[in-house]
Each structure stands twice: as C-alpha cells, then as structure tokens.
Amino acid sequence: MIKPPYLLFIGDATDKLSIKMAQGAVDWSPKQCIGELSVAGCTVTTSLPQTSIVQAAELGAKSFVLGFANSGGVLDTKWHGVIKQALAQGLDIVSGLHEKLTDIEEIAELADSLGRQLIDIRHPQQSFKTGTGEKRKGKRLLTVGTDCSVGKMYTSLALEKEMQAQQFDADFRATGQCGILIKGEGVAIDCVISDFISGATELLSPDNNTAHWDIIEGQGSLSHPAFSGVSLGLLHGSQPDAIVICHALNRSHMRGLPKSQLPSIADTISLNLQAAKLTNPNAYVAGIAVNTSSVTIEEGQKICLAIANEFDLACADPLRDGVSSIVKSLKAWSPKAATDNKNPVITDMEKSA
Amino acid sequence: MIKPPYLLFIGDATDKLSIKMAQGAVDWSPKQCIGELSVAGCTVTTSLPQTSIVQAAELGAKSFVLGFANSGGVLDTKWHGVIKQALAQGLDIVSGLHEKLTDIEEIAELADSLGRQLIDIRHPQQSFKTGTGEKRKGKRLLTVGTDCSVGKMYTSLALEKEMQAQQFDADFRATGQCGILIKGEGVAIDCVISDFISGATELLSPDNNTAHWDIIEGQGSLSHPAFSGVSLGLLHGSQPDAIVICHALNRSHMRGLPKSQLPSIADTISLNLQAAKLTNPNAYVAGIAVNTSSVTIEEGQKICLAIANEFDLACADPLRDGVSSIVKSLKAWSPKAATDNKNPVITDMEKSA
Known part of the structure; x- marks a missing residue:
C-alpha cells in the first residue's frame, strides 16, 4: 500500500x-x-x-x-x-x-x-496461492488487447471514472506498475511467479457486493508471443463478466516483435471470449476501445463507427470520445442476452467449442 | 547443472x-x-x-x-x-x-x-529475457494435457527413449522438478517470473541442427484455471512442430478443483493447435498418449483404438503399449500434410480463426 x-x-x-x-x-x-x-x-x-x-x-x-x-x-x-x-x-x-x-x-x-x-512495485511482497477458478461474488470487467501498450490501463481508468460518475459501485484494480502508483495498490502481475498468475488475480479481485464492479487492468495480449501466458492467467483469474477489447490504429506489427503479425479485432474477440468462458460461461464483450491518436479526430470517429457497425458493439476512443457508450452497453446487458449469442462474431467459435 | x-x-x-x-x-x-x-x-x-x-x-x-x-x-x-x-x-x-x-x-x-x-530446482538461477517468437532451427515436440498430472513427463521421456532407439537425434527438455532431476538440467517453468515464461522456454530449446528434435515436457493444461498461463507461455515459447496430447482416463474433475470440468480430447486438440499456430503455423498433432492405468490392459487397448479411430491419430498408453505408433506418425508427417488439414477435428476452429 x-x-x-x-x-x-x-x-x-x-x-x-x-x-x-x-x-x-x-x-x-x-x-x-x-x-x-x-x-x-x-x-x-x-x-x-x-x-x-x-x-x-x-x-x-x-x-x-x-x-x-x-x-x-x-x-x-x-x-x-x-x-x-x-x-x-x-x-x-x-x-x-x-x-x-x-x-x-x-x-x-x-x-x-x-x-x-x-x-x-515490481517485486510483489504478498504470498500467493494457485488459482481455484471458483466463482466470486460481484461483477468484473477486464480490458484485453490486440497488442501490448494499446491503452488498456487508460481505458480501465476511464471506465472507472465514467462508471463512478454514473453511480456505479466500481473500482479500478491495478496489475501494472503505473496502475499501482495511480491506485496506490495492486499486483504487478507480470512480476509474479508464473504458478500464481491466476491465483494472484483472484486475490486482487476478491468476493464483493453483488452490484460491485472490479475494473481489472489487462496486460499483454493472447496473441503476443512473449506475454500471452500472463494474459491468459489474468483472464482466467479475473473470470470477467464483461470484456473490453483495446486496440491501437496503424501498428505494423506486435510491439517489440517486427516479425509478429497483429491479430484482427475479430480474432481478438473470439480468442478472449473462448478462453474467458472456462471460468465464466456468461462472459461477453461490452465494447471496443480504440486508440485513434494516429489519425485526425474525424477519421478516428469514422473508424470507430465502422467498427461499431461491423461488430454490433459500442466502440470509442476513450481519450477523445469518452467511454459512456461502452458503459451503456454494460447496463443494457443481462445473462440472457449472452445466451442469445448477442455477438455475431463468436458463432463459429461457439459451435466448435 | x-x-x-x-x-x-x-x-x-x-x-x-x-x-x-x-x-x-x-x-x-x-x-x-x-x-x-x-x-x-x-x-x-x-x-x-x-x-x-x-x-x-x-x-x-x-x-x-x-x-x-x-x-x-x-x-x-x-x-x-x-x-x-x-x-x-x-x-x-x-x-x-x-x-x-x-x-x-x-x-x-x-x-x-x-x-x-x-x-x-524450484528457484531458477538463470537470467531470462522476454520471448521473441522468432523461429529457431531444429524440430520440437511438446506434450500437452487435458489436465495436470496426466503423464506428460513420462510420455516425453518415453518418446525420447523410443526416438533415440530409432536413431532420431532427440533430447528431452525438462520443465519440472522431477524432469530436471532426471535430465540433470532444465528450467522449472512454473517457478519463472511470469514475464519470462515463453522467453525461458526459448532459452531451454535453442537453435539446433535441422534434424534434431527437442522433446519438451509440458506443464498444466490450457483448460486448467490455475495453470493455463504457464501452459500457454510454454506452448508459444516451444513453437512445437508436433504436439502430443496426454490424457488420463476416469478423472471426474480438473486436478485439485472439484468444481472444474475436464475438457474433451477434441477440445484439447482444438485449443492447443489454434494457440500453437501463433508461433508455428505448421504445428500438428502427432498422437494421443492415454494413461489407462484405471482400467484393465484389454479395456485400455480398446479405448486407445477407439480414440485413434475417432481422431485419425496414433493413440497408445506409453507405459503399457509404448510410443512407437506416435513416433511413426512423426516420421510420416510433412509440412504439406499439415496444410492438407490432416486433423478433421480442427476444421471448424480453422474456419473461424
């Protein structure tokens, strides 16, 4: 602390x-x-x-x-x-x-x-247990990325701010150094012994009131060859109800790895939903946060609109446009909607799972 | 050492x-x-x-x-x-x-x-780097599991023994304590800081002769809520050409987690192949190793035959039947076969990826 x-x-x-x-x-x-x-x-x-x-x-x-x-x-x-x-x-x-x-x-x-x-901060002092996958009370949102450094922390903090402004009972849960400094506490999840990734995440986001939201800061990407293990352990330990996909425009390759291709947003949705369902069968995607800083505001808004239409999901640049549209889709959601297979992109994945 | x-x-x-x-x-x-x-x-x-x-x-x-x-x-x-x-x-x-x-x-x-x-052994002294995902020379086989403690180490060691007997240039690469003691060296991968899971795996299995096989000992399971992160980092760092699925008969739940269901063999194949292709697009499943110790030898052989037919893959109990059928399928394999989509169970997954 x-x-x-x-x-x-x-x-x-x-x-x-x-x-x-x-x-x-x-x-x-x-x-x-x-x-x-x-x-x-x-x-x-x-x-x-x-x-x-x-x-x-x-x-x-x-x-x-x-x-x-x-x-x-x-x-x-x-x-x-x-x-x-x-x-x-x-x-x-x-x-x-x-x-x-x-x-x-x-x-x-x-x-x-x-x-x-x-x-x-990089050397957690807590002692952790291995994960259990057992359902905790309260709601959880996890930001996940197409890549590293695409704005997962900023998106998480913007969501906390907007949700608190809308009278949600919501708390940011930090998993990286910068987030820990901002929040004053947290666990640098990529500094934890790998046996305890999901266990540490479970500890970070314990049982809570039924209506309470933990907004868990994501790390890495399931598609990043260096950090995918951290991302998967964090996803399984978070057992998120809602997932927000984070993406940065105009990257040519995975961060730090010129030979690694970026995954599409569709693949990122599929991969994360499929994996998330192991510890939360009702997991759903609540929206897409895009870092549009590499284009003009107008172009960024056009791109977000196109992405929103393509996936039938809220899409915005958290810094330029705010995240109220994403928060709105949290409110709208109910477990029944997930069962109705609201996200068209996951249909094939669901069939094969 | x-x-x-x-x-x-x-x-x-x-x-x-x-x-x-x-x-x-x-x-x-x-x-x-x-x-x-x-x-x-x-x-x-x-x-x-x-x-x-x-x-x-x-x-x-x-x-x-x-x-x-x-x-x-x-x-x-x-x-x-x-x-x-x-x-x-x-x-x-x-x-x-x-x-x-x-x-x-x-x-x-x-x-x-x-x-x-x-x-x-549990406290690696090496200093690791983060993974790069860059292709290394030589061939690699990774054992993966439907669960923890299903026989991945024994299968890996049986494969090394059989391959060496058949004049393959093959080496077991240990990732757990017991394997490290047997081999005399290795990396206890679940004891590595999570940032370095795939980087440590890359170091464990460096560039080698084109015909050389590293037989990498798998850990955990992509479907185990506690250890999936280790399994995914190990999979991406191993960038296996060949994957051998390990399974134990008659488990009622994931090891240590009475509320967690076991994945099917089909799901385990799909999940691992899909993930493996991030760092090795030619990854293929070379066979299925089943621990049949909970049934009679005859029943075990019947079950292995049924599994072999269902998936059109070699299937055997490594301790009772040996692994020559799995090694044979390694010899038979060529990159072209993988492109021809030899494993029917992955068709849906491939389509949606």
Whole structure:
C-alpha cells in the first residue's frame, strides 16, 4: 500500500516516454501528486510545479516516487543521495525499477533505522496461492488487447471514472506498475511467479457486493508471443463478466516483435471470449476501445463507427470520445442476452467449442 | 547443472507419492542413481539399495538429492544434520522444496566454505529475457494435457527413449522438478517470473541442427484455471512442430478443483493447435498418449483404438503399449500434410480463426 501524496522524482529524463509512470499518476490521480522534482539536464515535465524534498515534506508528502524508467532497470548510484535525503525527510520510497531498493545496502539500512517503507512495485511482497477458478461474488470487467501498450490501463481508468460518475459501485484494480502508483495498490502481475498468475488475480479481485464492479487492468495480449501466458492467467483469474477489447490504429506489427503479425479485432474477440468462458460461461464483450491518436479526430470517429457497425458493439476512443457508450452497453446487458449469442462474431467459435 | 550420480534421500517418507521425484530418477535415469538413503520410520522405497552417505561418496556419488516432497515445502530442521554430513563428504545438495537451501544460513555457510553447490530446482538461477517468437532451427515436440498430472513427463521421456532407439537425434527438455532431476538440467517453468515464461522456454530449446528434435515436457493444461498461463507461455515459447496430447482416463474433475470440468480430447486438440499456430503455423498433432492405468490392459487397448479411430491419430498408453505408433506418425508427417488439414477435428476452429 503506497501512501499518498507523492513527490514525483523524474531525475534528468529527456524522453517523455521514460516518465510515463509519473505522468500517469498526474493524469489519473492528480490529488495524490504534490509536485515534481527534476535535476539539471532534465528536458521534460509532467506539468506539476518543481518542488524540493523539503517543500514536499512540509506540504505533507508521504512518498518519494522514482517516476522514471531506464534501460536495464538498474538504479544509477548517482540517485542514492537524493533517495537518502527523502528518507531523512520522512518519506517512503517507491520504485518501479527491476533492481530492488531493498537490495541496496546503504538505502535499506537507512530506511530500516528511520522506519520508512521501501516499496519495489515490481517485486510483489504478498504470498500467493494457485488459482481455484471458483466463482466470486460481484461483477468484473477486464480490458484485453490486440497488442501490448494499446491503452488498456487508460481505458480501465476511464471506465472507472465514467462508471463512478454514473453511480456505479466500481473500482479500478491495478496489475501494472503505473496502475499501482495511480491506485496506490495492486499486483504487478507480470512480476509474479508464473504458478500464481491466476491465483494472484483472484486475490486482487476478491468476493464483493453483488452490484460491485472490479475494473481489472489487462496486460499483454493472447496473441503476443512473449506475454500471452500472463494474459491468459489474468483472464482466467479475473473470470470477467464483461470484456473490453483495446486496440491501437496503424501498428505494423506486435510491439517489440517486427516479425509478429497483429491479430484482427475479430480474432481478438473470439480468442478472449473462448478462453474467458472456462471460468465464466456468461462472459461477453461490452465494447471496443480504440486508440485513434494516429489519425485526425474525424477519421478516428469514422473508424470507430465502422467498427461499431461491423461488430454490433459500442466502440470509442476513450481519450477523445469518452467511454459512456461502452458503459451503456454494460447496463443494457443481462445473462440472457449472452445466451442469445448477442455477438455475431463468436458463432463459429461457439459451435466448435 | 546437476552432477550425477545421485544419492537419493527419502527421509522418513511413508507415502509413495511423496517420493515421486526420487522414483522418477530411478525409473528414467537408473545409471545416475547410486542408492537410496532413508531413516527409521520410512515405509517406502524406490527399490534401490540402502546406501549411507560415506558408502555413496566412496562409490563416486556427486549429489545428495532431497527426493521427497512435504506439505508446505519447508525443510524440517531435523534434516540439517544429514545435509551437512553429505556436504562434508563432498556432495552437492539438490532440493525441490519451496524453501531455498541457500536461505538456510548454517547450510549455505558450510557449502560455501567447502566449495559445494546448493541447487534449488524450484528457484531458477538463470537470467531470462522476454520471448521473441522468432523461429529457431531444429524440430520440437511438446506434450500437452487435458489436465495436470496426466503423464506428460513420462510420455516425453518415453518418446525420447523410443526416438533415440530409432536413431532420431532427440533430447528431452525438462520443465519440472522431477524432469530436471532426471535430465540433470532444465528450467522449472512454473517457478519463472511470469514475464519470462515463453522467453525461458526459448532459452531451454535453442537453435539446433535441422534434424534434431527437442522433446519438451509440458506443464498444466490450457483448460486448467490455475495453470493455463504457464501452459500457454510454454506452448508459444516451444513453437512445437508436433504436439502430443496426454490424457488420463476416469478423472471426474480438473486436478485439485472439484468444481472444474475436464475438457474433451477434441477440445484439447482444438485449443492447443489454434494457440500453437501463433508461433508455428505448421504445428500438428502427432498422437494421443492415454494413461489407462484405471482400467484393465484389454479395456485400455480398446479405448486407445477407439480414440485413434475417432481422431485419425496414433493413440497408445506409453507405459503399457509404448510410443512407437506416435513416433511413426512423426516420421510420416510433412509440412504439406499439415496444410492438407490432416486433423478433421480442427476444421471448424480453422474456419473461424
């Protein structure tokens, strides 16, 4: 459990992508973010005011967040000083790097002597059990993707926001580093021992009130050769009632793998529905979220309309158009509709299953 | 890399199932096993002669294997003495327990001072990369299951033995503890961080000669709610040319999950072929291995014949009938046959994909 509010440390970053964890926190939980701290050479910003550690502590900051990524995931020793300063000012330290803060002796010792937490988001501390597949109470929605990095986290957060605005009892459940920072808790599911993928997901989304919705952040893609195992374990552990397909326009290949072809939206629907039915026979697709940022707003809307018509499903760009149409299809849905085979694309798959 | 030969320590075990790791080594790599050591209270045996640590060392033993499982996976402190004795006699220690030998201070210090290895099979020491899905040279066969514990390891080992006898250039690739002990190396795939399931599998089965076969030990089942993620990552990382379906007769539910139904053999073929084609479009099913131990030999053979006819595939109980019919279908196969859609059961699935 990460204590808010945060001071976001972005070091000497020069690439907007490398501070996406900090930016995500600013975009989705601005109230939790007190300010930003960068050093000479930094050319990017989350838009929050530059705030020193002392100022942040005075303003009530509780956590110092290493809000940058670097290649290799190792913490440069040049940052040890600023981390120790934050510890001395009473802040916990939060890191999404591969290297564990708790493995760095001088930092671990200081944190220990001061009674501060070192939170390595990539190294879950919980102990997990293997999954059971047993039905839990409450409703669940899972975002799934045609590929990695197509907007599953943003779509999930947009759904939470819209559903809460419409008086749904809904909570975002984080499964990645950035989501965990935004929510303040969660499980970095791709960092869990593989025996426990679905068990960890079951723990993340426990029994709840009948009308409560968990909006579970998806990871990877069933069609991504590197991460499909994570995606399937997450799907089976989530046992989603509703699935939202996430897609980004104009990709030429699977992320990071130039030789891997992208699946179609139709295949992504089929694959996910077929697999989801193992732990939730009533699973249905509630809509399609498209990242249309590579085209104009008008073109994006035309494309979403065409996709909506092709699949008879709500389709929108969550950032440009919002997700109210998708939320509306949640309301409209009932178990009977799923039995009536509402989604025409799954007909063949159903027959062969 | 585990150094043979082994002295198998089975403690005070009273349950044949709890020494299956030791038994597997005796059954499949008898030359690597020098003897067995048990203590007062033990009521089971692998059939190897009782051998003291001193005798084993004199006979050339290189590794002392904790060949028993216990609930909780923690090493009882009562075994620390015998482990230290084995270290003092020049043996490495091999453990498949959850608790790491290297975390037990008195054992770790002694091993270090004597220059011995502590090998915790469940805690891979390699560093892995994420998968690439890129085609490797050589041929690969993966065993997959309708469920866990249906005989995937035994089938894989029987295939290796039969293929080597028929002059195939073939190697068993171990993905579970028992297989690793038998082979002396491998990766406990369900103990790998989930981000690296397929990457670790790619490393386990690297580029090889064009005619070489890796026989990769499968894990779990795509239809098992707890372990499907491991199975899918392993399938995509293996990019098998040939898949052998493993099935056990007369199960009433998925292993460990009384509420989970078993998939049919037809569904298991469909699911695995469909998924396999992501990283190997030419993947085909080479046969079906059935554990018929719950019925008579005659009944088992009738059932295998019926399954063979139903799917037009080789079908046999590897332990009772051998796997020569399955190996024969490997020889018969060519990429063209796969394109001709040799397996009738996949027709619907193919159409909808």
